[in-house]
Amino acid sequence: MPLIQKYVGIKKINPLKGAIEEKASPQFSWKKWFSGEYAKSAEEYVNHGFGFKPIFVRSDNQLAYSLFGEVRANNVLVGKEEYLFEKNYIEAYTGKDFIGIESIEQNVRMFKNIQDSLWARGKHVLVVLAPGKASFYPEFIPDEYGTGSDSTNYLMYVQELGKQGVDYLDFNAWFMQNKGKKEYPLYPKTGIHWSHYGMLLAADSIIRRIEKVGEWDLPEIKWTNIEYVDEIRRIDDDIEQAMNLLFPFENRKMAYPNISIVNGGKDRPKVVCIADSFFWEMFNMGISDKVFGKGEFWYYFNTVYPQEYTRPTKMGDINLSTAIDSSDVFVFMATEGNLAHFPWGGHSALNQVFSKEYSYDEKKVEENKIQLKIQEIKNDQNWLRHVEGKAKKNGISLDSMLYLDAVYMLNQ
Template sequence: MDKRVEKDQAVCEPPAPASVSVARAFLKSLTFARLPIFGCAGFIAFLFLANLWNFAVERDWPKLRIRSASPLAGVAKPKPAPWTLEAFLSGVTQKAVSTNLGRMSPVFPISVRAKNQLVFSLFGGSAAPGVLIGRNGQLYEDIYINEFCARDGGFDSSRLAAWSSTLRDIQELAQAHGKSFVYLISPSKAARYAEDLPKSAPCAARATTTSEKLAPYRAALDGAQVRYVDGPALIAAEKSKQPIALFPRGGSHWNSVGGALAMREVTRALPASPVGILDFASAPAPEAEGTDRDLLDLLNLLWPDANYPTATIGRAGEKGDCARPPHLLALGGSFLHQVLAAATLAPCPPQIDYWFYMRTEDNGIELGHYRRAPGDASNGERLKATSEELDENLAGSDIILLEENEAGVATTKQVGHLVEALRRLP
């Protein structure tokens, strides 16, 4: 009886007023309408907290930073904000903090890539400082274009005489200490593939008829009897013979075949070469990697196209029977990377100490030191770059390879550094 009464009461209970149902529906629709606002607010809060976290751990625990899966190429690490009264009053501190916080944001890389992709896809332009797009999609660095376009056939005879005399001194000092020496001039893409320069280049209309710069330098080297390899002449001679261009579309440096051709000439120039005579084979690479796409990486695109022709190399001759690995000391710029990678394929692969002069964000020159074990074609291990370390490397070296690019020939620091270090040897 009691159960039936309860059931009748439940059946007879009046429905909720219409106003209550309308209010519930309104609140529900209001919640859904505000979901995008809540999502944006949550995203902004995440960015704010992520930036605070990155800022807090950057100095002492950098590995704990929240990072993008694809960091930007060529973006220098932000410098610490100066916390002085003078810097604060002048606004330098505020600007540095703002820049650092912006670059520490996890969305900074994808934002830059999206903007760069827009400029590239819609306008065919480059949003990367210093990288220019030429004909047929060829990428160039502006510093090489500017140097090439400024060539007028003139040269400083006194500088040329001092330079060649110093190289002669280096060769004689090396020989006096029982070491072989070879000087290498590496090529400039702007000079050797001038037909594809951007239309905006100052000398685009006369690019293929610009004065040949190197004739007096070659004459000075020959007159001083310096042992050298002429990379630009080598590229000019091989350019029409090679099925794949010796400078890749997305790179600033010669490819592995260009570097191997130069290293082969180095081994031929060495008297009684401790590494033997290099012989190599080449084949098309499935995709551009490393220095073959260094400028493409600097474009920082969302969808970079690295499927353009480039090459890979391998040993063609037999590995030699070497009592010990020779020690090769190389000083120069980034063009040496492919040359030294080819050296690992020589009959007697050397231990390589690579002293690398690289350009910094403020257009200065920074010296790095890398060591590769015999047969290691990678960058190797980064070590200290001190005068004491250079002297120790020189003392133990069998071969000294000095490189200058044709764009800066007779003006770089490595010539002076090397002769000073050789003069310090006992």
């Protein structure tokens, strides 16, 4: 049956969700046959997409979850009452990924330097701290993962941004303050990002802040009506989708405002957003295009959108100096789970353009991160044992192996 399904397609099956690498159909040649390469690639091709595979995968994932509580999606964790988390959010909330005050001070100093340099050119910087699910729903974090810490990247960023006078919006604090006070959920149960409703509130605030700092008149997001439904839409169940289960989780009602971007306002400043995935929903609803005017999304300071849609565009493909000249506002945005690597080199790259004399001790910051990662490995007995094994196998000292592994992990 799977063979027939593969080539005839007896039944339409919903594809699996998540990042799945496509495999090309193997090309036969005698050379490949005798080297064993053909067999290897043919097996990979068959494994990757045989008929009914999504059903088998979902069944196995469901059994693993229902019988053993195993979650097959990378980095996903099921919390109390089946609230879903990603582990890095909990590590951020409990301070396990804390990169140290020194690194954060240095990062914020660079933001400040960028801000001052941009102000001198009539441009602006806004740092946006997106909410984190672990901070928002700490009551649903499994007990063994610990509790909140006073030394977290988020708390230190808030402290430093305020202290050094960098313009920022703290949605993490705002979401926590408004938890349960808004009419509709700000955060979903089975998604990792803010709810669609919460995102729209945040988008509105960002637009208003940009309007204020630049004294511009921007288009508005108008809400016509709100559908408050049992059905989960958009990305409000994005982690659940990635788990690829047979049966959905019991979910709560979510709100979906119907919106339109009113074509009023006379200004369209070009806003570049250097952000993690929290900006995706805003970008997809047209905020960059319709509100900011040819705005760009530099995803993790790695891929450039919307250019990527027409041809692959990485940061290395664009001229940063020209990009700065042609933009009006730079928004740096990340959620707590991504603050350990925030802003992914974006600040040092911009800083180099602005200020040759500014000295950024990148080496020191990187070394600091490596030492923290080494400590993380040492704290995990299984991981440490594994590294010890590798050290012996490679004939190098444990310290050297720890260092190499830490660097490897940080580069992932």
